Amino acid sequence: MMQMAADEVVVEEYDLVVLGSGEGSKFVAWTQARQGKRVAVIEQRWVGGSCPNIACLPSKNLIQSAKVASYFSRAAEFGIETAGYKVKMGGVIQRKRGMVKGLVDIHLRNFETSGAELVLGHGVFVEPRLIEVKLNTGGVRRLRGTDVLIGTGTHARVETIPGLAAAKPLTHIDALELETLPEHLIVLGGGYIGLEFAQALRRLGSRVTVVERNGSLLHREDADVTAGLQGLFDEEGIEVILHATVESVLGTSGEGVAVRYLQGGEEKTLEGTHLMVALGRTPNTKGIGLELAGVDLDERGYVKVNARLETTAPHTWALGDVTGNPQFTHVAFDDFRVVRDNLAGGDHVTTGRQVPFVMFTDPELARIGLSEAEAKAKGISYRLFRIPMAAVLRTRTLSETRGFMKALVGEDDRILGITVFGVDGGEIMSAVQIAMLAGLPYTTLRDAVLAHPTLMEGLVVLFSSTPVVVKPD
């Protein structure tokens, strides 16, 4: 077959061309296409982006299998005998793959029914608003958009530590495909990914060690939260090495690794069978011609956007993780609303939105609004309501009494923030978030008749407790 030179390829014109099919991007594409616009979405590998394929949803699927394993290990506590139970990673991974396949099918149907064209291949800007796609099936296409949207996301950061890249560490993508359990997994990084995977793999049967350079796990959270997490990891038999400066790595993940690190001026070595990196993210902005598109990056390499999610190039938008905004699916989804409205001539901005998070360890850690450290840094006085989860009677029926919840309340009785480190913490936090959105005073929750025995009933207990008044120094 005759090959055409790339610059001979005919340019196809679209109303909107989207680079990356992740959260945010896909909803903009489907919405525009349903309005009759000509839309193309270029995706190199993961239909629907990271969340359904290699991130949020499959990781929570794995975590649920680990939860079942933990119930089996605690079965006697519930009066049930389960002698000789066995974790079979093949089955764990099959369940995850089945879920992912179902999710991808839903995405494919949405592309079909919306009329947005899915173009599978790697896209690179060759000039402003013109993207050349190296198709996965071979060949090249050139797509120009009246508007263009960049949603290329991020990938796992592999730091330039000697021997680290050569050790071929697992990323979250590989860890979600483990058909056999690592005997001893070393996880570099005590953030969201490191902690969720460390606990899941420990519960499934691996020995796990987390290596973190700061003085605590999830070091940006309040001291009582980080202490709670440390206690949880201790109880679950997960080793945690803090204040560690990793100097070098020897060996190959899967065959055997040795991590050399400095701790308190002392040089130490940790040996394991597998190594996983959970050290943060690197934006997917290199090698995709952004300089030819007139799209500037910030000092960290993320796409520079204003509050309307416009980049520095006209009619060129960006959303999701690649903008350096908080890296959560719900933020990318809200970015979709911003771009959708602005494409329609509106003036929707990202400023002022409150972003909750839930880390899906067991128990979960969830927060919306101010932490105590943040309130103190801002010089805000607050009343602190704090109860142990054991004070919520539902947790006793579940035998899930670990953790606590605490809320900060301002002088006008409005809730400034809530942190729940406890069973189903994400659900409890979300209920309070709704009260905060409605501008309700804490007394509305305190005085509500909430069903007994539910976890939400704990909010009555929380807000009926005696608060401590905290004034700025």
Ligand SMILES: Cc1cc2nc3c(=O)[nH]c(=O)nc-3n(C[C@H](O)[C@H](O)[C@H](O)COP(=O)(O)OP(=O)(O)OC[C@H]3O[C@@H](n4cnc5c(N)ncnc54)[C@H](O)[C@@H]3O)c2cc1C
């Ligand atoms: C392990 C893990 C667990 C997580 N868990 C949660 C969670 O529980 N809750 C939560 O809110 N967030 C979670 N996150 C974060 C969440 O996954 C991201 O915030 C979200 O997926 C960002 O969406 P996005 O569209 O910006 O990027 P992505 O979903 O990463 O989409 C980018 C897409 O662009 C494609 N792409 C990139 N470059 C090109 C190119 N040149 N050509 C063609 N295609 C390209 C990629 O293949 C990808 O499909 C998790 C992340 C990880 C890694």
Ligand SMILES: NC(=O)c1ccc[n+]([C@@H]2O[C@H](COP(=O)([O-])OP(=O)(O)OC[C@H]3O[C@@H](n4cnc5c(N)ncnc54)[C@H](O)[C@@H]3O)[C@@H](O)[C@H]2O)c1
């Ligand atoms: N449940 C959720 O919502 C969820 C789950 C997973 C991931 N995510 C998103 O994905 C993002 C990325 O997650 P992540 O865990 O990779 O990043 P992270 O930024 O949350 O954590 C990285 C951790 O690695 C540590 N670290 C960095 N370099 C190190 C080094 N050289 N040696 C030892 N420790 C080092 C950091 O101090 C930090 O604690 C999160 O910030 C979050 O936005 C969300």
